[in-house]
Amino acid sequence: MRKMIMILVLLLAIDCYSQNKQILYNFTSVPQSLMTNPGADFKYDWYAGVPLLSGISANVGSSGFSAYDLFADNGVDFNIKLRNAVFSTTRKDKVAINEQIEIFNGGFKIAGEESDSYISFGMYQEFDMLSYVPKDIAILALDGNRDYLGKVFNLGDLSAKAEMLSVFHLGFHKNITEKLILGVRGKIYSSIYNANSTNNSGYIYTIPSETGVYEQMIYSQLQLNTSGIAPYDDEDYEPNVTKDITKRALLGGNLGLGFDAGFTYYPKKNIQLTASVIDVGFIKHSKEVESLTFKGTYKYEGVVPNFSSGNSAGGGYQEFKDAIPLDTLYADYTTWRPAKFNTSVQYSFDEERPEDCNCLNYDPETTYKSAVGAQLFVMSTPRTPLVAFTTYYRRKIFKALQMKATYTLDSYSYKNIGLGLSSHFGPVNFYVLADNLLEYSDVTKANSLSFQLGLNVIFKNSKK
């Protein structure tokens, strides 16, 4: 039981960065694949997700260290583990969590004269957290500056953001021609809270000097923007968190707009190309905003008596607070959603000839039992975009069971094997997707894990 809770906690709490849904992408037996490509080749008369259960996904990643590295109950002093973890990371390492739960989701077909159009809609809640390892600041805290004479500590290492939001979406896709499907999806974001500190810069250094013993300089351009958090700072405020979250989730938060777009194209019957952009959008934060800044330049010289005027400098600490003041601002700000780009190429084989084929009314659309393909995923981050490359094999095991196996290379791991299963029992679709399967031998040592599952009801008219 403990193990299960541990796994769940890890999956749901650490669901780190990637947001790469490499198993779900283009796995068109699952309706949620539309969320990764609004132009996915998914046909239905109508479908509905079971509310709250149709799409649960969590993603946790830490490229520099694992939970085991820090918290293993192995008798090693925590401070030693902490030092090892910090010194084994670089400023590029990150910890990321992403979690999504679909509140509701559904879709229906609009029959057209030439081709059918498909509408899909829904609402989901999302939590996103991304933090780079603030390595230089961690070194200063662990070691101080004595052993780092001449080193320039980079305050820009501090880069983190967290957001909880709800998303309302409406999508549309259509077969433009036999070979081409185009889709778009509009989104309204309602931010429940946001905190971000990603445009930081500055430095601290200490170098030997002929004037004093050292030349010491701090240049700081640090800023933390928050929205939806400020009221909880107020002692007089009696928080009703549930009420606040519900209100903000239902368009009462800071609002934003965005879109997804994508296509599926068949240059040949057994070759498929797809691509999509997801979450190209922004949120304008104007309600309950509060920003903290820590900006300025300070050169510390120590106590300097002034014998001639008697008007001496020396209030180093006060001088510092005046030079680099902690200010609170209440200005609106805008954040961009992490935009995601997916693309894939797929080759299908193993043509399927249904035994119960009604050959008089034969569906000209050939279906294939197997496919291999490759996918590329790119996501914008405050620094270098995140890139993942996936190869996969997809197979229809039975009529009602589809499987997709993936192998993914990214900055977290070079041995990420994932597996997805999607079953259809009558109209009921159940899917479960998990990656980093090799890490399940000890999940605490995993650098990243992701998990998605859900339950849908899909009605498809088998006749075209």
Next chain:
Amino acid sequence: MKTLGLNRVISLSLLLLLSFSCASDLDYDQVNDIKLEPVFIANLAYFDIPANEFVTGGVEQNVIFDAPTVDVFNDSFFRKSLKKVDFFLEMENTIARAYVVDLVFLDRNNQVVHTTNFTVPEYTGLENKVTRTEIFENTQLDLLKRTVRIAFTLRMLPGAPLTETSSGNLKLRSGVTAYLVVE
């Protein structure tokens, strides 16, 4: 019946996945054991007085004085974390007169908490430095933490008279090494 079979396949594979998975014991309470021991270096005090500052209108000033404030110990976090302090002081004299330099650390009631003094001989063309290292721990450190001002007194000892054009400087460089323990 077939769907039942499929159901079983999926349940089984889920079960397999979860039962093969395993988690080492983690102990998050270890966070409470955190103990940071950074060591910081910084300037302590500095001055550089040219010889002519000891002469005003052709008359020698034998004593000059200033007592600037020191407010680093105002910060309670710093005061609490500071466990040991080393001072490094270096007086260098290139003026052809000897000096006695007193540094007196005073608390808010003008009580002396620490004194350091140097006697620096006159400059004769050779390197003329006096250095000193002082270490503060425990009660001595507690006393030092009460400092709010440092009184600098520079006394010029008798010798060949200085003029407005006399050369040389009396220079203090000093640094501090602060050992913190944050728990």
